[in-house]
Amino acid sequence: MAKYTITVNKKAYKIEAEPDVPLVWIIRDYIGLKGTKFGCGIAACGACTVHLNGTPVRSCQLPISGVPAKAEFTTIEGIAGDGLHVIQQAWIDLQVPQCGYCQSGQIMSATALLKKNPKPTDQDINSAMAGNLCRCGTFDRIRKAIHKAADMANNNIEVGIKH
Amino acid sequence: MSLPLIKTSRRDFIKTSGLATLGLVMGLDAKSNPKNISELETMAMDIEISPFILIKPDNSITIVNPRPCMGQGTIQAVPAMIMEELEVDFDQVKIIQSDGKSKYGAQTSGGSTSISRLWLPLRKAGAATKEMLIQAAANKWNINATGCYAAKGKVFRNDTTASFTYGELAAEASRLPVPSEPVLKQKHEFKIIGKSRRRFDLPDRVTGKALYGLDIQVPGMVYACILHSPMIFGKLVSFDETETLKIPGVIKVLKCERTMIYCTTDSVAVIASNWWAAKKGRDALKATWDNAGLEKALDNDEFYGRCYAASKKDGIRFEESNDFNAKFDEAKHKLDVNYETPFLSHVPIEPENATAHVKPDGTAELWAPMQGPGETLEEVSKYLGIPTEKIKIHVALMGGSFGRKAYMDFIKEACFLSNKLKVPVKVIWTREDHIRQGPYRPGMVSHLQGFVEDGKIVGYHHHVIGESILGQVFRGLEDDQPEPWIGSESSVRNNKYQFKKTHKVSWTNIKTVIPVMWWRSVNASNLGWGQECFIDELAHLAGKDPLQARMEILEDQRFITVLKTLSEKANYNEKLAEGKGRGVAIISAFGSIVACCITVSKSGAGVSIDKVVAVIDCGMYVNADTVRAQTEGNIVMGITAAIKPGIVFKGGVCQQDNFNNYPIMRINEMPEVEVFLIENHEAPGGVGEAGLPPVAPALGNAIFAATGIRMRKLPINILNLTA
Numbered sequence: 001m002a003k004y005t006i007t008v009n010k011k012a013y014k015i016e017a018e019p020d021v022p023l024v025w026i027i028r029d030y031i032g033l034k035g036t037k038f039g040c041g042i043a044a045c046g047a048c049t050v051h052l053n054g055t056p057v058r059s060c061q062l063p064i065s066g067v068p069a070k071a072e073f074t075t076i077e078g079i080a081g082d083g084l085h086v087i088q089q090a091w092i093d094l095q096v097p098q099c100g101y102c103q104s105g106q107i108m109s110a111t112a113l114l115k116k117n118p119k120p121t122d123q124d125i126n127s128a129m130a131g132n133l134c135r136c137g138t139f140d141r142i143r144k145a146i147h148k149a150a151d152m153a154n155n156n157i158e159v160g161i162k163h
Numbered sequence: 164m165s166l167p168l169i170k171t172s173r174r175d176f177i178k179t180s181g182l183a184t185l186g187l188v189m190g191l192d193a194k195s196n197p198k199n200i201s202e203l204e205t206m207a208m209d210i211e212i213s214p215f216i217l218i219k220p221d222n223s224i225t226i227v228n229p230r231p232c233m234g235q236g237t238i239q240a241v242p243a244m245i246m247e248e249l250e251v252d253f254d255q256v257k258i259i260q261s262d263g264k265s266k267y268g269a270q271t272s273g274g275s276t277s278i279s280r281l282w283l284p285l286r287k288a289g290a291a292t293k294e295m296l297i298q299a300a301a302n303k304w305n306i307n308a309t310g311c312y313a314a315k316g317k318v319f320r321n322d323t324t325a326s327f328t329y330g331e332l333a334a335e336a337s338r339l340p341v342p343s344e345p346v347l348k349q350k351h352e353f354k355i356i357g358k359s360r361r362r363f364d365l366p367d368r369v370t371g372k373a374l375y376g377l378d379i380q381v382p383g384m385v386y387a388c389i390l391h392s393p394m395i396f397g398k399l400v401s402f403d404e405t406e407t408l409k410i411p412g413v414i415k416v417l418k419c420e421r422t423m424i425y426c427t428t429d430s431v432a433v434i435a436s437n438w439w440a441a442k443k444g445r446d447a448l449k450a451t452w453d454n455a456g457l458e459k460a461l462d463n464d465e466f467y468g469r470c471y472a473a474s475k476k477d478g479i480r481f482e483e484s485n486d487f488n489a490k491f492d493e494a495k496h497k498l499d500v501n502y503e504t505p506f507l508s509h510v511p512i513e514p515e516n517a518t519a520h521v522k523p524d525g526t527a528e529l530w531a532p533m534q535g536p537g538e539t540l541e542e543v544s545k546y547l548g549i550p551t552e553k554i555k556i557h558v559a560l561m562g563g564s565f566g567r568k569a570y571m572d573f574i575k576e577a578c579f580l581s582n583k584l585k586v587p588v589k590v591i592w593t594r595e596d597h598i599r600q601g602p603y604r605p606g607m608v609s610h611l612q613g614f615v616e617d618g619k620i621v622g623y624h625h626h627v628i629g630e631s632i633l634g635q636v637f638r639g640l641e642d643d644q645p646e647p648w649i650g651s652e653s654s655v656r657n658n659k660y661q662f663k664k665t666h667k668v669s670w671t672n673i674k675t676v677i678p679v680m681w682w683r684s685v686n687a688s689n690l691g692w693g694q695e696c697f698i699d700e701l702a703h704l705a706g707k708d709p710l711q712a713r714m715e716i717l718e719d720q721r722f723i724t725v726l727k728t729l730s731e732k733a734n735y736n737e738k739l740a741e742g743k744g745r746g747v748a749i750i751s752a753f754g755s756i757v758a759c760c761i762t763v764s765k766s767g768a769g770v771s772i773d774k775v776v777a778v779i780d781c782g783m784y785v786n787a788d789t790v791r792a793q794t795e796g797n798i799v800m801g802i803t804a805a806i807k808p809g810i811v812f813k814g815g816v817c818q819q820d821n822f823n824n825y826p827i828m829r830i831n832e833m834p835e836v837e838v839f840l841i842e843n844h845e846a847p848g849g850v851g852e853a854g855l856p857p858v859a860p861a862l863g864n865a866i867f868a869a870t871g872i873r874m875r876k877l878p879i880n881i882l883n884l885t886a
Contacts, residue, residue, distance in 0.1 A: 001411060018411055021439045029437060034378035035371020037562065039512040040594040044822035047512050076371035088369045095361060095788055098796055099234025100368025101375055101562025102512045126831035133822060135512050135563045136234045137799025139833035141792075 004064050007071065008033065009078025019065035024048040026064050027075060035076035035104045039133070046132030049105035050075050056112045058131075076104035079111055086157075087111050090149035098136035106132045110146050119150055214266065215245060215285065216292050222330030224251055224316065229261040229270045230277040231534055232364070233511075233564035235793055235851040237277045239362050240785040244281060247355045248289030248348060250313040251329070253363050263536030263556040271535030273569050273681070275753035275849020278785055282847050283347075290345035292336070299335035300327050350783060350844055359788035376532030376559035377591065379518045384587040387580050388441035389419055390431040390448050391600050394461055394815040395678060397452030399429035406447040407433055412440025416448070417583060422546065422575040423602070423678065424636050432580055438591050458815040460676045466812075467503065467608065469673045470628045474501050474610035478626045478669035479643065481650030487612075487624050487667035494614035494622060498700055502611060502693035503876040505809020507604040508819070509682055510827060513562025514597050515573035519580070520587035526553040528587075529578070532561035534569035546575050547582055565683040565800070570602065595820040603810050604682030605630045609693025614664075615705035620716055621664040623701070625653045625694060628671045630679050632686075645670040649686050657751055658694065659719040677812055683800060684852040687752035688859070692877060695748035695860030700873065709864060710735060710747050724841060725749060725758045725780050732839050733760035733776040743773070746864025748857035753849030755781035757794070759861035761834075763869050769882040770866055772802065772834040777854055779838065782845035794838040794854035801858025803828045806881050 004015045006023075008031060015030050027036045027050065036059060039047030043058035050059045051074040059073075079085045084092070087110045097103045106129065113120055113128040120128070125146050134142070151157075217225040226245055232238035242258045261267040269280075293313050300318035301308040310321050317326045350357065367373040392399070404416035412435045419432035431448055435441035459465060477488075491497060517531035527549050533539050536558045544551045561568050573590055581588040592600075607629035614622040627649050634640030645668075651657060653668045660666075682688070702712030710730055717723055726749060730736065739745060742765040749758035757779045763770040775798050784790050807826050811818045819825035838854075863874045872886050 017437075018440070020443075021437070025437065025439050028378075029380070032380070033371070034374065034380075037375075037512070038377060038591075039514070040822050042594075042821050042823060045512055045594075080370075084366075084370070091369045092361070092365050095365060095792065097234075097365050097368040098236070098792060099232075099511070099513075099561060099563045100365070100373055101234075103369055104371050107369060129830045131829075133512060133827055133829065135510055135565070135800070135827060137796035137828070138792075139799060139828070139830040140795055140836050142830060143833065 002065065004067065006064070006067055006073065008073045009075060010072070015064065017064050020063045023050070023059040023062040023064060023067065023073075027059060027073070033075050033077050037101055037104055039102070045102070046105040046109065047102050049108040049132065051108060051112060054112065054115065056109050076107060079107070085111055086149045086153045087114060087146070090145040090152060094141050094145040094148060096138050096141040096145050098138055102132060102134045106134065106142055110142070110149070113146065114150060114153060118154060120146060215288055216249065218329050218333040220330050220333065222316065222328040224256045224329060226256050226258050227261050227267065228258055229267045230272045230281070231260060231270070231536060231558050231561065233272060233534060233561035233568065235272070236362055236786060236789040237272055238364050239360070240789060241277055241281060241285065243355045243360070243785050244278070244285040245289040247353055248286045249293050251316045252355070255316045260558045261536060262558065263540030265537065265551070267537065270537035271569060273534055273566070275851045275853065279754055279847045279849060286347055287345055290347050291342050294342045294345050295336040295339045296329055296332045298339050299332040302335060303327065356785050357783065357787065360786050362789070373560055375513055375562045376530070377513055377516045377562065379530040379559055379589070381518055381520060381530065381587040384518065384589050385414060385434050385436060385584070386438040386441045387432045387434050387577070387588050387590045388438065388445040388593070389576060389590060389596070390433070390445050390450055391421060391596060392428060392430070392452050392454070393599070394452065394454045394457040395600055396426070396428050396457060396676065397454040399431065400451040400453050402431050402448055402450040404448060406449070407444040410440055410444045410447060412436045413444040415584070416444070417580070419576060419579055421572050423572055424570070425638055432576070434580065434584065434588070438589070442593065454815055457676070461812040461815045463506070463606070463811050463813065466606070466673065466675045466677065470608040471501065473628045473671040473673060474608055474626065476671070478628065478671040479645045481645035481668040481670055482654055483665075483667040484662070485665035487622065487665045490622055490665040491612055491614060491624065494616070496616070496704055497612070497614035497622070498697070498704060499612045500697065500700070500875060502609040502696060504607050504689045504692050505877055506606040506677060507682055507804060508598050508601070508810055508825060509565040509567040510597065510822070510825065511561070511563025511565055511567060514594055515567070515592040516590060517574040517577035518587060518589040519574070519577035521547060521549070521578060521582040521585060523585050525549065526555070527578070528555045528557070529574065530557040530559055531574050531577070532559045532564070532568050533571070533574065534561070534564055539571055539574060542571050543574065543578055547578055566681040570680055594822070598810070598820050598825055599817040601817070602678035602680035605632065605679040605689065606809065607689040609690070611693055611697040613697060613701045615701055616664070618705045618707060619663070620698065620701045620705055620712060621662055622666065623660065623662045624667040624669070626669045626671065627653055627690065629673055629689070630675050630677070631672055632679055632681060634672055635674070635679055640672065642672070646672065649690065652686050652752070653690050653694065659722050659751065660698070660716045661718055662716065683797070684752060684855040687750060687852070687856040688801070688804060691748065691750045691856035692859045692863070695750065695857065696863045696875065699746065699860070699864040699867065713749065721756055721780050721845070722749060722751070725756050725778050728839060728841060729758045729760050729776065729778045732778060732837065735760060742869065744865050744867070744869025746861045746866070746868055748860035748864060750856040752856055753853045754846070755779060755848030755850065755853035757853045757857050759798070759857040761858070761861040761865040763862070763865040765869055767882070769880070769884050770869055772862065772881070774835040774837070775858070776837045777839070778841065779850070779854060780841035780843065780845070781848040781850050781853065782843065783847050784840070784850060787840060790840055790850050791838045793850045795836050797852065797854030798836055798858055799828055799833070801855045802862065804855070805859035805862050805877055806879050809878055
């Protein structure tokens with residue numbers, strides 16, 4: 001066992017764990033933030049996507065001992081404070097989720113995309129979101145919701161964004 | 164669940180409703196219900212009330228949803244049927260999930276039956292309650308019930324503005340007789356049913372607050388990761404846990420078992436303080452298995468070899484008009500071909516998981532994603548030898564299921580381990596466990612024969628060849644018996660085609676130990692591929708447009724309306740550019756009729772899928788947007804089933820194990836989709852599965868239209884087509 005300090009959603013957590021425990025289990029079972037999901041364990045489904053200093057990463061592939069210094073993680077619970085991120089609002093407006101299990105990961109990829117690219121094309125969306133699987137098949141709505149969120153953000157439509 | 168505060172003074176509060184329905188109770192302690200309602204759908208006798216509707220004096224109203232939600236929206240659509248008739252809206256009620264207890268009747272979300280089977284019983288429960296509340300108000304006002312009406316959780320007088328809340332009326336109403344034939348609303352009176360309502364559960368699903376089975380955490384819980392036989396049914400000879408026990412966090416290694424419906428297999432479980440340690444410990448186990456016979460038996464080539472051999476012989480007849488073989492021999496313009504579908508895995512993104520606590524005091528508690536809490540309670544009770552009343556089931560949200568979480572093997576594993584250890588145990592399968600262990604959608608071969616005369620399809624024979632879920636899983640099929648489920652789904656009574664000269668449906672059971680089970684749309688996805696592609700082939704043989712040729716052999720007005728609507732919505736008669744092609748397919752399944760039109764473009768050595776238009780006639784429905792969403796999802800799962808690799812067993816081992824070698828569709832492959840609903844007054848059909856079966860054949864037919872290549876074997880490599 002070794003001791004680590006990691007910052008998730010702007011809060012520092014002291015963790016005692018084996019060095020090879022993947023971050024997804026640290027976030028879920030050591031810290032207790034269950035919004036980040038486990039799906040495949042090989043970075044092939046995207047359900048465990050979180051932000052590492054703003055960039056989407058697959059938390060199933062990052063052992064706790066490999067977390068870089070000054071790493072700041074953001075999970076689905078941390079993207080919008082008490083309100084809703086514009087992406088979450090668009091997800092509700094277009095009724096994107098079915099089971100919703102993959103949607104934390106989808107939303108983490110989508111928020112990172114919008115930050116980098118406020119007006120993404122279908123092609124941009126395909127590239128940014130291709131790593132996030134959805135077995136319920138919500139892709140058409142995801143694509144439309146990202147466009148809608150971009151429009152809302154670009155027109156400063158208030159959705160209680162705290163980000 | 165919350166219990167109502169009001170206690171009735173009459174313990175014999177037996178309400179009759181000769182409706183093959185449940186009744187209702189208000190203000191009655193649910194636990195006082197002494198009767199067993201094992202099958203909600205088949206109840207024909209007088210019954211005591213089932214507490215789907217709980218009203219407290221403070222006017223808080225709780226509606227119990229008896230159909231677990233796996234993404235298909237039952238958590239809202241099922242209570243909506245009660246609420247529509249009860250005259251309450253979502254902002255006035257709390258919705259809770261039933262817990263498997265028999266008083267809620269059948270509780271399995273499966274077979275796309277949640278709306279269709281509960282459509283009348285739950286609406287009658289709501290309507291009867293409303294009538295009792297109105298009568299209670301009328302009694303208080305000392306007027307006739309016709310002088311009152313219900314709206315928004317209150318009863319009003321017609322002649323004044325006076326009103327009572329339901330809470331104020333519940334006690335009085337509960338003493339009234341339950342109307343046996345409550346008046347149900349007409350379709351034009353619906354306020355919730357038939358509209359596009361936003362799902363109240365989605366905010367939690369986009370903020371990470373929704374708790375799925377995997378998210379359950381119980382104090383004192385330990386984690387388990389289980390080593391199953393690499394050949395599924397191998398017998399455990401020995402295992403060595405030396406390396407496993409060196410891993411920090413590992414607590415214990417013990418022999419375990421996987422209880423499938425028809426057999427129990429050996430396994431070894433590693434218990435640890437965290438799941439990663441359990442998984443590492445599992446991977447470090449050295450186990451020896453006796454796999455005698457399995458190398459040969461678990462093998463796709465061996466299975467399909469026998470299927471194709473059977474296609475050369477007659478099967479067992481399910482139905483026949485005239486003498487098909489004789490007519491086929493005489494026919495001049497005929498086709499005789501085979502179609503094939505692969506075995507498939509469900510791959511919901513949430514893997515199998517369950518948390519069980521078998522306590523030293525002889526009670527048990529269970530938290531798991533499950534499609535059937537009622538069946539789970541019964542099964543777990545039998546498995547543990549603990550009476551149902553001493554087991555508490557918490558139904559967790561399912562992170563997808565598609566049939567898989569109606570199979571209770573993973574739940575019983577958690578029960579087995581907790582029973583040994585008497586602490587809460589959480590079992591989590593890896594993705595590799597899920598894909599390698601099955602059970603799977605069965606692979607099948609359709610041998611199809613048909614002929615045309617004077618430009619019309621007049622002879623058709625569908626010989627279905629493969630393993631039967633009824634036979635393998637439920638041991639319910641005799642060797643000389645045609646598969647009744649498959650037979651009726653392939654029957655002309657189901658597909659409504661009128662073959663003027665002759666038709667036949669037949670069956671050959673090719674038994675296999677490759678474990679099979681239901682997978683979204685069950686047999687319909689297998690049967691639809693051959694049927695609808697072959698009708699297309701016969702249409703071309705007849706020199707007809709495939710959609711027109713279908714119209715010519717259909718008389719059923721609902722089918723014709725669906726096809727006409729599809730033709731219009733997909734601009735079917737508009738000429739396509741060179742290199743593009745359209746294909747259609749229409750299938751009736753789960754009481755609904757769905758037709759698809761897919762447009763593809765030639766692209767290199769293959770095609771790309773441009774657009775999918777679907778038309779669904781599911782009769783009356785609860786939530787229009789959910790119908791669209793489910794159909795969109797079926798299109799995606801249908802395309803995946805058509806173009807992505809299937810499950811292949813070779814030498815006893817499943818060759819796929821994760822999304823890298825068992826890929827599913829991604830967003831960059833997503834075509835444009837449009838879904839249209841037919842409006843009518845027909846009884847509700849299923850929505851969760853019916854949209855899937857026509858997708859693959861519509862694609863196959865589109866590929867033929869664009870390229871002239873007839874695909875008869877799934878999956879199709881759309882990047883490089885070879886027939």
